[in-house]
Amino acid sequence: MADSGVQPGAFELGLDRNAANTAPLTPVSFLRRAAAVYPDKTAVVYGDQRLTYREFYRRACRLASALRGRGLGRGDCIAIMAANTPPMLEAHYAVPMMGGVLNSLNVRLDARAIAFILEHGEAKILITDREFSPVIKEALALSSRSPVVIDIDDPLAEGGELLGSLDYEALLAEGSPEDVFSEPEDEWQSLSLLYTSGTTGNPKGVVYHHRGAYLNALGNMITFGLGRDSVYLWTLPMFHCDGWTFTWAVTAACGTHVCLRRVDPAVIFPLIRDEGVTHMCGAPIVLTLLAHAPDSVKLRFDHVVDCATGGAAPPSAVIEAMEALGFRIIHLYGLTESYGPATVCAWQDDWAALDLQARSAKMARQGVSYLTLEGAVVMNPDTMVPVPQDGETMGEIMLRGNTVMKGYLKNPSATAAAFDGDWFHTGDLAVAHPDGYIEVKDRSKDIIISGGENISSLEVEEALYRHPKVMEAAVVARPDEKWGEHPCAFVTLKEGMEAESEEIVTFCREMLAGFKVPRTVVFGPLPKTSTGKIQKYVLRERAVAL
Template identity: 80%
Template sequence: METLGAELSQDAAAGIYDQGLDRNAANSAPLTPVTFLKRAAAVYPLKTAVIHGTQRFTYAQFHERVCRLASALKRRGLTRGDCIAVMAPNIPPMLEAHYGVPMMGGVLNSLNIRLDARTLAFILEHGEAKVLLTDREFSPVIKEALELTQARPLVVDIDDPLAEGGELLGALTYEDLLAEGDPAETFDDPLDEWQALSLLYTSGTTGNPKGVVYHHRGAYLNAVGNMLTFGLGRDSVYLWTLPMFHCDGWTFTWAVTAANATHVCLRKVDPAVIYPLIRDEGVTHMCGAPIVLTLLAHAPAAVKVKFPQTVDCATGGAAPPSAVIEAMEANGFRVIHLYGLTECYGPATVCAWQDEWAGYDLQKRSGKMARQGVNYLTLEAAVVMDPETMTPVPRDGETLGEIMLRGNTVMKGYLKNPKATAEAFRGGYFHTGDLAVCHPDGYIEVKDRSKDVIISGGENISSLEVEEALYRHPKVLEAAVVARPDEKWGESPCAFVTLHEGESATAEDIIAFCREALAHYKVPRSVVFGPLPKTSTGKIQKFVLRERAAEL
């Protein structure tokens, strides 16, 4: 045996396990989240899958509607790789699109319902949308966007019974489109699990948003990671307080179905609606930005109905203050802190609970829970490294580095932007741009944002985009925008403005001007006039402005 082992090289020894053992249809299938619904409908056909107001869809009905959508799109001439955009809140058609579009090989483009017409026009054109499914409540902004873009998608109106106002813009409704489809039609699996599944836009740090491309493999794995991390099971009931347009609902659009759990749709985040829904539908899980937690924690006592179960509530972005965590716990919620970006399918790390934390006082426990934590099981690595040397920083809780990610749940790249893609993947890791420390226990904690992105109510706001709008004001000489702490939104844009000599303006004038150029959530809530602090080379010192903004 020793002689035989010595004669075989490592390469040859490894090779015998590959010879004649090829990948084929019997032993390999591309990972795709579409299979989650197929299985759920086969195993639990009569189980309630989707709840929306008085509407109830079983998994069999959910699957049939998805198959109809896929079939109808195919019959309309849509083929593999075609982009289908959706402008809708958390309602059944939005959820169905997350299955029907990739089922027929298309690429889903979930649009942020808070965006302005000009940005939406850019996205429709840049993503080359062939079909636009749009809820009638958003018809004013969509109508304007369609006038501003060269894209000419087939417009299909979602006439949701719970929508408020709006007109029908297209030639047919969503239900008309479903009627065109054959629920018995079959579809091929993706040619490869690397095939594009969805397209999502992130403002990043430039005026024009970047198109983040997801693949089937990443969506499948991140959904499984969510299911395991969040403890979703067959008896779970998930309330859609997180927008499905955010990273495809952080991939919970697929994770909830993978667990054979129940989706509870929600058009708007309203504590007066959420509390009764939690009680009446037996909600066990929900997600949302810190602002959602703040709204629920500080809701009027009259709307805070009691419910017997403990609701697991995952949040991302800036950590909620200890007072909010305490109030959430008092009202029946258990807060779980996640961290991620659009580029990594939403959650990439979790502040994994340690049993000894239960014995800590609230302040100490909140400090532990507020950290961004450790990598998901389905992510290869989340590390804090020096971006120049690409070496990990010491685990001392003090040395700053950049959070970098690597694994199957990182995007394919930015659509039509090879330069930005190459820069993001420099050194074999995805560079998040978030500055953090690594604690002795290996847990990551974000300390600052190197790209000056303002996160307001869970939305990314580019400071450069807001500054560009300010510079278009005829009276503005110089402008700089930084994040200011905001009790309601977490952060809000604060503008520091220097006017041309001899000119005068009020904060109200500047804000009104920005409202004409930007989505309202991007508009500065504070305006400070005066000279801007600069370095000897003339660069604006934003760290000084952030300190000033915090004191306002």
């Protein structure tokens, strides 16, 4: 064979990275581009408010400028407690634009959890909607930190009070839309901080980087078919995995964000019709609410709406009802640690010929990896060898790629365990089918998913154990037609004690956020192994049979 004349390393020698041929990937660039290409296009709709992409970008720049003017910079944490409103969207660009780390707070958490997050994340600024002032006021009283509080005085908010010395619009007035920002310097730089219940009482802080957010947003855009004419309705909370990164994906597509303060079918159906909504996301509870809404609010629209859902698959009856209303259901799977969606149940044309039950069974699977994810594999967690694709052999879903978190904040042991063997361990037990599609069978972490919210069984158990009459307690998921699942508590009382279910439930309401409170309480001895470990799988079977 003739010598090619190319020496090893020739394609690297003198061909170095520089400012002309490389730049950090960041989702901030999506808004900058949209404002340049479509400055007069409607970017955000909220009630009677309309923002063009030019206005959206300038407001984000003002916020970034104002934060920097107050001495904040790279690595500083800015927390926000807000509904799906324009300030929440603006923060998703402004904070990373000035190098900060955005901490979107779950509006359904109780004061103790919020206080822990503010302390653990070391928030320096807290932007908060006045509707959530009761829980924020209590959380601030419990916290050892005193972040600067900025109020969002939204005229559509219901009740509440102003807690800070400055409101959001006044803060924006401090900034300049002409400021220039060079952040991030490195695409691995931290962009946001989100908390997940995990398997412990205290939530774990999941850290995202700019590269992952950029790529997962593009993955969403491609997977969901978002384009310039897309109109996205915010039925999914933006505090969930930064809106599953759709906060950036819709902008990358130069589509329109339709903000929604609360999920209400009487508001959603008119918005779909009047604004021409083409896409939306939500937990199965959202689909159930729409499918079972009163006929008086089920308005007809003349186009198909793509609706992505995650978590427990919706029942076939809900899928059928949604299809009849004009929705096309897409099933996604992911975790907070994977920037939201990591796999999609990609549609196959031959499924259309199947009956509803068979089609629903196909659609309920977690599917195949996103284009922007390196790998999603079902493995034996002990051997780290992929299980056979027989639809029967159980293993754990493992993820790997650029759209997996940096790790857990201030928790090196949990981070190391999550990345053991150079794969991210999801804790979800699944099978792999002959067509390569993944299907989740159980959750090894004992997490309860109710209405799209993760509930740690250990956190609920901890509350139960504080009741003076409770000797032992265990909490598992019980199927719930409306919420998907709800916490079911099995309780053994101390000798000589008596209690009613309502007494236990009332006690838990004083300790936990409402969605975490057990809806079912069963009294009696707990099943245990010979070593004294509570057999939760037995309790799960009992909960299903109740």
